[in-house]
Amino acid sequence: GTATIDHELWHYSIGQLYVFGYAQTRRNLDGCLSRLQVEAWVQGIVMPTAIASNWGSGVSVSFGAPVPSYGTWNSVSKHWLINGGVSWQFIGWGHGQASVVPRTTSTVSPCDNNEPCAAPSGGGTPDSPSPILVDVNGDGYDLTSAADGVLFDIDADGALDRVAWTAAGSDDAWLAMDRNGNGTIDDGSELFGNFTPAYPNQHERLSKNGFDALKFLEGPDYGPSYGDAVIDARDSIYRRLLLWTDRNHNGISEPDELVPLSAAGVLSISTDYKVSRRRDRNGNLFLQRAKSVVNARGVPVSRYVYDVWLSAIAR
Structure with missing residues (x-):
């Protein structure tokens, strides 16, 4: 079925050096046995790359990362349809952008507008190595x-x-x-x-x-x-x-x-x-x-x- 892409990036809260994002792929079910996969990250920093895959009509990931400075930050996602689990079809790229601003700026945070937001998690991983x-x-x-x-x-x-x-x-x-x-x-x-x-x-x-x-x-x-x-x-x-x-x-x-x-x-x-x-x-x-x-x-x-x-x- 036809697949659609959604990708957003927000500044977590005014004054905080942190961004939060969301990427999703959805498709109309057509009886074909297929998986959807989405991968997402923030450009310009070292961070865990979010990934999720699922059989069915939709898959999504949320991701967050501290950023080193105020300014404009961009995020990217890759979206896949895996037909029958064998044939990988690239659906397209998703892009997000957020302006990270200090508290002295009057710009309104997405969290203040009741937009989706989440607490910072440092990428969602404990502070230790994991093999x-x-x-x-x-x-x-x-x-x-x-x-x-x-x-x-x-x-x-x-x-x-x-x-x-x-x-x-x-x-x-x-x-x-x-x-x-x-x-x-x-x-x-x-x-x-x-x-x-x-x-x-x-x-x-x-x-x-x-x-x-x-x-x-x-x-x-x-x-x-x-x-x-x-x-x-x-x-x-x-x-x-x-x-x-x-x-x-x-x-x-x-x-x-x-x-x-x-x-x-x-x-x-x-x-x-x-x-x-x-x-x-x-x-x-x-x-x-x-x-x-x-x-x-x-x-x-x-x-x-x-x-x-x-x-x-x-x-």
Whole structure:
């Protein structure tokens, strides 16, 4: 059916350096099995890129971000129709603009006119790093505290961070992708969390969390895929996904610690996640979870994988 695009950006409140936006795609149902997807961000700043997809007649995202200065700020959205989950049809771009003004200016805030508004959320993510963790053997997760963790550049800024980690000898593994093809997992941009690039070669466009990062992998930017909200062998990117089991607990990925997802028996990972909010004894927050299917001695078994917001020691 015919698809329509809606996109708006507002200044949150006079005097506050914050913008809030909304992007939506709607279509008339015509009996075709199709998904809609929308992706949105504010230009000119590093922020999580909002993404949502849905079977049916509509999908929308809301997004917010602090901005560094007063002035005019622009937002952009990409809108997709995925026919039968296979054929990606680009519907078009959405654009928004907002003037961020100091309190001394008499311009009226959208919030004062009863327009849609939301409280600032810092992008909607906790102030900690978040990589997806897979319990390979299904025997539970074993993570350390930050103090007993490792040095690893989790936020991909070129400096090592002291972060909680998998315990020595644990079979738990980080979901990873060697984006630059150098044979090692260099930093958090090659894991799947809130420091993962949403798009190839656009490192300023980050994902909100690890499962949102997987949603971007299903898009045409990463090659042919089956747009069904599941990463599996039907998606070309599946072949590049790895599990990193840091058995010696040194924060360095070594060749024998990196195993392709298929070889590890992980058949699929859903990108549709639920909020969990379970915290372990070391303060690590198991905030989002989604289902995976693993090959357990020849039998497909469903297990949860988690996006874990790790404890970290500030530099």
